[in-house]
Amino acid sequence: xxxxxxxxxxxxxxxxxxxxxxxxxxxxxxxxxxxxxxxxxxxxxxxxxxxxxxxxxxxxxxxxxxxxxxxxxxxxxxxxxxxxxxxxxxxxxxxxxxxxxxxxxxxxxxxxx
Amino acid sequence: xxxxxxxxxxxxxxxxxxxxxxxxxxxxxxxxxxxxxxxxxxxxxxxxxxxxxxxxxxxxxxxxxxxxxxxxxxxxxxxxxxxxxxxxxxxxxxxxxxxxxxxxxxxxxxxx
Numbered sequence: 110x111x112x113x114x115x116x117x118x119x120x121x122x123x124x125x126x127x128x129x130x131x132x133x134x135x136x137x138x139x140x141x142x143x144x145x146x147x148x149x150x151x152x153x154x155x156x157x158x159x160x161x162x163x164x165x166x167x168x169x170x171x172x173x174x175x176x177x178x179x180x181x182x183x184x185x186x187x188x189x190x191x192x193x194x195x196x197x198x199x200x201x202x203x204x205x206x207x208x209x210x211x212x213x214x215x216x217x218x219x220x221x222x
Numbered sequence: 223x224x225x226x227x228x229x230x231x232x233x234x235x236x237x238x239x240x241x242x243x244x245x246x247x248x249x250x251x252x253x254x255x256x257x258x259x260x261x262x263x264x265x266x267x268x269x270x271x272x273x274x275x276x277x278x279x280x281x282x283x284x285x286x287x288x289x290x291x292x293x294x295x296x297x298x299x300x301x302x303x304x305x306x307x308x309x310x311x312x313x314x315x316x317x318x319x320x321x322x323x324x325x326x327x328x329x330x331x332x333x334x
Contacts (some may be wrong), residue, residue: 140321152265152312152325197264201321208321209255209278210314212264 121219128185130216132198133178139201139208141174143183146195146215155183155196190222224248226326228313234332235303243298243329247315253277254296255323256288257312265312271296303333 122128134141140159144152158165158174158181165172171184185192195215201208227246235241247254253272257265258281267280271290282288285303290296300307310330314323 142322144325149310149330151327152314154322154324157322199265208316208323209267209270209280210257210265210323211267212257214264 118214119217119219121221122188124188124190124220124222126188128188128192128218128220130183130185130196130218131180132182132213133180134198134200134211134213135179136200136202138176139203141172141181142199142201142210143170143172143181144197144199144212146197148195152197185218188218188220190220193218193220226313226315226324228311228326228329230329231327232330232332234334236334237303237305239303239333241300241303241331243300243311243313243331245296245298245313245315245326247294247296247313248324250317251315251324252294252318253316254290254294255314255316256282256296256298257314257325259310259312259328260306261309263309268298300331305333307331308333 142157143155146152156167156172158172169186174181195217197212197215199210199212229244255270256268259265268282269288270278274290285301288298310328312325312328314325316323
């Protein structure tokens with residue numbers, strides 16, 4: 110079973126549009142992270158938000174966290190064709206060392222040029 | 223900047239054979255994690271090491287074992303391979319007491 114469940118499972122948008130991906134989880138967490146994976150490649154860390162934070166920005170990325178609803182959203186603004194990839198949310202229960210990640214099912218984002 | 227190195231990148235084995243996957247963490251990272259990602263699946267945590275000691279264990283079959291060596295590199299040993307072991311195996315590393323994990327490119331294992 111997965112800790113994080115992403116919504117939607119697949120998203121297709123036009124270049125320049127914004128993409129919003131949602132994730133829900135089940136247990137209390139220390140932090141939630143978003144990763145990106147190009148087809149069959151490695152996972153690239155995008156952004157981390159801690160349980161005591163509500164919103165965080167990094168470039169064109171904006172992530173929100175609602176611990177009362179156990180949900181997070183990742184917004185990619187002004188999308189580019191190069192943003193086409195799978196996106197995963199992952200939760201960590203413990204902070205510091207030994208924080209294993211529990212991944213949700215990925216969202217496949219397709220950005221049409 | 224140096225990244226996590228995994229070898230081999232691709233591996234083909236027959237059923238019941240053994241395989242050894244290697245992971246070289248980013249310099250000064252003392253924590254190593256192993257994840258398995260089946261086709262179309264999300265990554266699943268297998269096992270982690272901190273300062274050369276096993277720190278956590280996930281859904282790792284008894285046929286698999288792993289260790290972290292004095293130079294902090296780690297090896298995942300897989301025996302009696304089954305068709306279902308075909309997957310992408312990722313290693314990740316992190317700095318001490320930092321939550322962000324940096325992933326390697328993965329080893330794609332195909333069991334025939």
